Amino acid sequence: MIRVILALMLCVSLSVAAHAREPRIELAADSAEQWVAFDLTPGNQIRFAMTLDDEPVTAILDSGVSASVASLALARRADLDIAAGTSADAIGGEITIGWTTAGRLRLGGLTRRDGRIAVAKLSGMATGSARGVDLLIGSDILSCCALDIDYDRRRFRLLPSGHMPFAGTSVPLAVTRDTHLPVSELRIGTVRIRPVLVDTGDGASITVARAMWDRTRPAPDARMTTTVAFGLGGAIETRLTVLPEIGLAGLSARDVEVRIEPERGFSDETGTAGRIGSAFLQRYRVLLDPRAGHMVLAPGSRADQPPVRSTSGLLVGLDRDRLRVLHVMRNSPAARAGWRDGDLICRVDGRPVALGADKGMDTSWSAGPPGDVVILGMCDGTRRTLTLASFY
Template sequence: MIARLLLALLLFAAPPAAPAQTLSGDAEARWVPFTLTAANHLRFAMTIDGVSAQALLDTGLNYSAVSRAFARRAKLTIDPDGAASGVALGGAIRVDWAATKSIAFGALSRSGGRVAVIELPRLLASASGDAEVLVGTDLIGAHALDIDFANRRFRLLPSGRMPFAGTKVPMTLQNGSGLYLTEAMLGKHRVRPLLVDTGDGGSLSIARSQWRAAGIKGARVTSTIAFGAGGVVDAGLTVTDRVTLGGQPTGPIELRIEGDGGFTRQVRVAGRVGTGLLLRYRVLLDPVAGQMVVAPNPQAPPPPLKSTSGLLLGYDRARLRVLHVMAGGPAAKAGWKANELICTVDGQPVALTAEGTIDVRWGTDAPGRVVRLTLCDGAERSLTLANFY
């Protein structure tokens, strides 16, 4: 299994209110095609000051941001007196500000205003196709966002439009930040407020206190990590079918259980709904109208694959690096450690697939299978796969 990239970020000391964004009169026809990356991020094309860029749609970000490399390429001028701080998953980060002349994608255009300038996570480029821009709620929050996952496209519409029928779920904008908030049920426990975060590739993350309050019996929980803009995030992990959204069951989903402090406390939320859950639907996010609307996606993904190896892996120059050893799994019981390097799997050298991704399907294969792994120092190990959460 591959560790998730989580881009939720709240920027402090924000610049003055940005100029109003405008939608063209033919907004309904202005679909924006996107690619769903390996990290479950929505990557699309846009322009800033006439310079083309690859962007990610990130509703967990309250001010749109560009990488420092893009700021240089687009010749944006950074305000020398405008440095601020941002709260991100994993820790705090430095934020600068740069003025822009124009921003455009789909039906939206903006003249003037500013963007944040930050260091994007190092793993982001390889996982999300060299994206350089994160589009946050400052650009899209005044409009209805219609995401058609089945056809890999989205569009911005005037708030209040209902382009399709579906289940309505309460949604609001958080005072002071403009982040999207909703709620869900875990068993008989209402979890709220939940940040709706398309920058989070997971399904549902909740604070540990919410998990305890839900009192789900018989659940087996392991450990996992993800990479936030501010560093590594540790969490518990389970798979559950006890979540409902708008009164409708979501089906089995991965549930991350995070600490009560850090990002969750500073942003004042009980957890996050990520793209891994949203892509089960066609989704309308319209906080100005007070609602999220979801309709089943006919091409929704199958139930989540569980790791049977207990290894979270990353690609590192024709090697697999062990990023985390999951608690209670076969790898933990066999004594595996983080940062060990794997060079061959069942005698085959580690390599990227033709699509540029990592094939680690063996790590979710049938329990009982024995996988032969050769470390890059020449040591050979056998790992017997098993169910453990």
């Protein structure tokens, strides 16, 4: 529930080259048997355990990153030398990165030696979690192989390119010329949206650049609201709606959450028309194989499951033992009741703010049945009531 409500994203496209000798990537002969277990962060990204120079680290599988990234905290902990920084495009704006020698990276049946990786601050906010991660594993590593993601069983594996481990709908997949990121296309109505970045590190569903969205001539009665997302470059506000259908090659997906990115946003800066994110990919078993020129999608257990919609209009984040309002969605019950960004909530229906196993918070009340009344205890001692309603 919280993953959808927070709608956090983690994505960075690094457009500079790391001047180092070519890394050596090896795939074990039994890589098909070497599944990697993962969980989903509150921000909807694939988080798993791997090793760096035989030391355990946590990582996120992020096909939207052109160069893998180590956290600044990991680089300091491992006493890695960091070369001079430069700038890179990220969701939310530009960030400063450095470079370091990667050492030996191992995940599943894949081993990478030598080469460099970027170094940047990896905030826990970008995953919606109290704890950050050590690494982002990007397309510089993943593009070597076919990536088989079994969302239903929470596991993935790396296979030699060209393998077809399951049957499904084949969708075109290529790589961008400069950044070598995986891109595909989708269809809204009769309009083809391309190129769209296939980004496992983006916790949203479908994002479309504003100029491309205007070409689709959306229905005038489509109900629209706003949401906020957090990338490495900071927060961005987008418009949000749910479309009855979008198409990918021969596949039709129904009830799809779509975000419309502002002009001069991340898509415009990277020359793409939008993104296919993790919230959409989770409907399917997914094979990403850019070398073979395709992405394969097979319906999973959530293929026909509609998106969870906020009925309160409050997007909140954990601030110690309180909930801080990060965004009040347009046209929502909260907007009509005068809520503001920065409001602090200490109790929900008389109970203190509850933390989950990942030190995240229970926000199921924010998407409760329309008509329900939620009593929210503010941290200044006052109480507010909020009647939930459908609004987009």
